[in-house]
Amino acid sequence: xxxxxxxxxxxxxxxxxxxxxxxxxxxxxxxxxxxxxxxxxxxxxxxxxxxxxxxxxxxxxxxxxxxxxxxxxxxxxxxxxxxxxxxxxxxxxxxxxxxxxxxxxxxxxxxx
Amino acid sequence: xxxxxxxxxxxxxxxxxxxxxxxxxxxxxxxxxxxxxxxxxxxxxxxxxxxxxxxxxxxxxxxxxxxxxxxxxxxxxxxxxxxxxxxxxxxxxxxxxxxxxxxxxxxxxxxxxxx
Numbered sequence: 592x593x594x595x596x597x598x599x600x601x602x603x604x605x606x607x608x609x610x611x612x613x614x615x616x617x618x619x620x621x622x623x624x625x626x627x628x629x630x631x632x633x634x635x636x637x638x639x640x641x642x643x644x645x646x647x648x649x650x651x652x653x654x655x656x657x658x659x660x661x662x663x664x665x666x667x668x669x670x671x672x673x674x675x676x677x678x679x680x681x682x683x684x685x686x687x688x689x690x691x692x693x694x695x696x697x698x699x700x701x702x703x
Numbered sequence: 704x705x706x707x708x709x710x711x712x713x714x715x716x717x718x719x720x721x722x723x724x725x726x727x728x729x730x731x732x733x734x735x736x737x738x739x740x741x742x743x744x745x746x747x748x749x750x751x752x753x754x755x756x757x758x759x760x761x762x763x764x765x766x767x768x769x770x771x772x773x774x775x776x777x778x779x780x781x782x783x784x785x786x787x788x789x790x791x792x793x794x795x796x797x798x799x800x801x802x803x804x805x806x807x808x809x810x811x812x813x814x815x816x817x818x
Contacts, residue, residue, distance in 0.1 A: 623804055625804075625806070627807075632812070633811065633812070634707075634793050634795070634809030634810050634811055634812055635746065635793070635795075635807075635809045636809070637806045637807065637808065640804055640806065678745065682805070690748055690751070690761065690762075691746075691748070691805075691807060692745075692748075692762075693738075693745030693746040693747070694745050695743075695744065695745050696745060
C-alpha cells in the first residue's frame with residue numbers, strides 16, 4: 592500500500608472549516624484513500640473514502656486531486672467534539688485490502 | 704445493535720501470565736481484526752480473519768494467537784505476557800462492499816498493563 596504524509600498537528604476555530612491535507616504521491620490506480628479519526632482513548636471511527644472523484648457524506652467531504660497524489664479532508668463546520676487524531680490511509684480494493692496501515696495522523700485541535 | 708464489543712475494558716497482568724481478549728460483532732461482518740496501539744503511535748495490525756475459518760498474521764503477530772470462534776467472535780490470546788505487550792488493543796470488523804472497499808468498525812479497546 593502507498594505511504595501517506597500528514598502534518599503532525601493543526602488548529603481550527605470552532606465553527607470554521609477544517610481542511611486536513613494528505614500526500615500520497617505513490618498511490619496506484621486501484622488504491623482508495625480512506626480517512627479515519629480517533630477521539631482520545633476511543634476506537635478509530637471511519638469517516639469517508641474515495642477513489643478519484645470527490646466524495647461527501649454527513650460527516651465530511653473528501654477532495655482528491657486530479658493526479659490522485661494528494662487529498663484534503665474537509666470538516667465544514669468544526670465543533671469542539673471534532674478534536675481528534677485524523678488518519679489518512681491508502682489501501683487497495685483487491686484481496687490485499689484487509690490491511691489498513693495507520694501512521695501517526697494529524698492531531699486536529701478545535702479551539703473555542 | 705451494539706456494533707463491536709470488547710471484554711475486558713482494563714486488565715493488569717504479571718509477566719508470564721496468560722489471558723484471552725474477547726471481541727464480538729453483531730453486524731454480520733465477514734472480516735475481523737486485532738490491532739495494538741502504543742502511546743503516541745498509530746495502530747498496528749496483529750492478526751486478521753478475512754472470513755470465518757481463516758486467520759492470517761498481520762504486522763506484529765509474535766507473542767499472540769487468535770481464534771475465529773464463529774462469524775461473530777474473534778479472540779486474541781497472550782500465552783505468556785511480557786511488559787512489551789503493554790498496550791491498548793482494538794478489535795475491528797468489516798464486510799467488503801461490491802466496490803471492493805473495506806470500511807472497518809472498531810470496538811472501544813482493552814487497556815492491558817503487564818508488570
